[in-house]
Amino acid sequence: MSTSSINTSAEIPVGFGEAAFEAFLTTRDEPDWVTQLRRQAFKRYCELLESELDPEEWRRVDLRALRPDRFQLSAGSEVAKYSAETLLKGQAEFAGHVTHIDGQLASTELAPELAEKGVIFGDLSMVAKEHSELIQKHFMTKAVCSETDRFSAWHAAFWTGGTVLYVPRNVVIETPLHSLISLQAEKTADFSHTLIILEEGASATLLEETASATEENLGLHVGAVELILAKEARLRYVQLQNWNDKVWHIAHQAGRVENNGFLQWTVGGIGAKLAHIHQDVVLDGRGSEAEVNGVTFATDKQIHSFYTQQAHNAPETRSDLLYKQVLRDHSRAIWRGMIRVEPEGQQTNGYQRNDSLMLSPTCRTDAIPGLEIEADDVRCTHGATAGRVDEEQIFYCMTRGMSEYEAMHMIVEGFFQTVFDRIPVEVVRETLNQAIIKKLGFGR
Known part of the structure; x- marks a missing residue:
């Protein structure tokens, strides 16, 4: 087990202006190349602040209450031990762990036989120095491109670790790896970056989760995920977002897959x-x-928004979302999907x-699927549905001895089952189910 060591001599001002940067x-x-990229990204970030966000992606997302000047980056003070419950850690055997708290590395470990x-499995800041x-x-x-919008540039300028x-060529990792990104201090900003590189024929599974140490602390996460698969590589990547309901979570995430690879x-x-x-x-190959x-x-008043794009850049490719x-x-x-x-x-x-x-008459969903097809020999389909819980189903379950809560859980679990059936990792299926049970218990 190793622990991070970071210069703590500077006090970082609140906000993300030039002084804070x-x-x-x-x-x-x-x-030096990292610092240079940061400076370029910060300049671009300042320019993009004056530009409108893409209305196709952002018109349904209300950001008026987001005030960056309320949040502060951690200066790298000593990382406290993380004690809050998480969804995955301790639930299964893992070949390695990486834990970040408030953007700082807390611990990292990897099975010796894999090393x-x-x-390589560890902290981005350390690996960037050792394997530049x-x-x-x-x-x-x-x-992920740093110039996509103000948020990708913001992340590229201030990323705090990750x-x-x-995985080298033809190396197969059978046991999953685990990564935890957590927020612990009040009004802390986290800019964690996840980078996965699988060489030709490699295979791995990474289970990553985000979590808040308390239910009360405000937090900001502006993250990025990059999944890069070479020919015939196979990756299973899971990210479970479990912040408290006071955290802003904005991220750019992208995966690229070469010939015969599977993500x-x-x-x-x-x-x-x-x-x-x-x-x-x-899909490039x-x-x-x-x-x-x-x-x-x-x-409650949570907002979950996804802007998904499936790009087919080569023949005989398949995507299923x-x-x-x-x-x-x-x-x-909110979901806006596009197959191109x-x-x-x-x-x-x-x-x-x-x-x-x-489950309530006061909630709302917006689903907008889309297709952009430039080829003439394809099979592309899309669809979206929205509906209320059938009261007769609840009544039927209750007449057979279930409580309303038990009936609701059975219906919700059944609704999710088609997705659960596609997930081969048992601990992920069970963890999601337990999270659903906890979520259904709110307000009862």
Whole structure:
């Protein structure tokens, strides 16, 4: 087990202006190329603040209450031991762990036999120094672009750490790895970055979760996820978002898959005040495949928003996206999906579906699927449904001895079951089910 060591001599001002940026840089011990990229991104961030966000993606997301000047980056003070409950840690055997608290590395470990095979699993800041050439080649160069909008530039300028997984050619990791990103201090901003690189023929599973140490602390997370798969690589990546309901969660996430590679990407959205995910899946090689699973449950006044894009840039590619959303109280779910097929993407098979189940008359869902097809030999379909719980189903269950709560849980679990059946990792299925039980218990 190793623990981070970061310069703590500087006090970072609240907010993200030039003074805060320069003070932040003094706390970093990084290669010159990282600092240069940060400066370029900060300049772009300041320019994009004066520009309108893409209305196609953001018109339904209300950001008026988001005040960046209320939040502050951690200066790298000593990391306290994380004691709050998490969804995954301790629930199964893992081949390695990485834990970040308030943007700082708390601990990292990896099974020795994997390290001997050349696997790298650890903190992005440390790996960027120790394996600079590897990280420079992949960091925000192929998947997430720092110039997409103000949030991607904001992240590129202020990223605070994160998890790196590198798997060499033909190395197969059978046991899952685990990553925890947590917020513990009041009004702390976290800019964690997840970077996964699988070389040709490699295989791995990473289970990543976000969590708040308390139910009361305000927090901000502006993150990024990059999943880069070479030929015939196979990755299962799971991210379970479980912030408290006072955290703003905004992230750009992208996966790129080469020839005959396979990406299974599962998203669980449970927490946050407002969560907006820009999720791109790009199939670059012939025969590449991606399966995207989404399970979200919003209560109270939570807002869960997803902007998904499935890009088919090569022939004989397949993408399959299925999102299931449950809403209650005054919550809201937004999903805008797009399948795009380039002229080279002949014999593509693309599918996307979004289903919403509303447990209250005051919640709302917006689902907008879309297709942009430039090839003439494809099979692309999409769909979206939304509906209320059938009162007769609840009555039927209650006449057979169930309480209303038990009946509701059975209905919700059944609604999610089609997604659960697509997830091969048992601990993920069980964890999501337990999170649903807890969510149904609110307000009763």
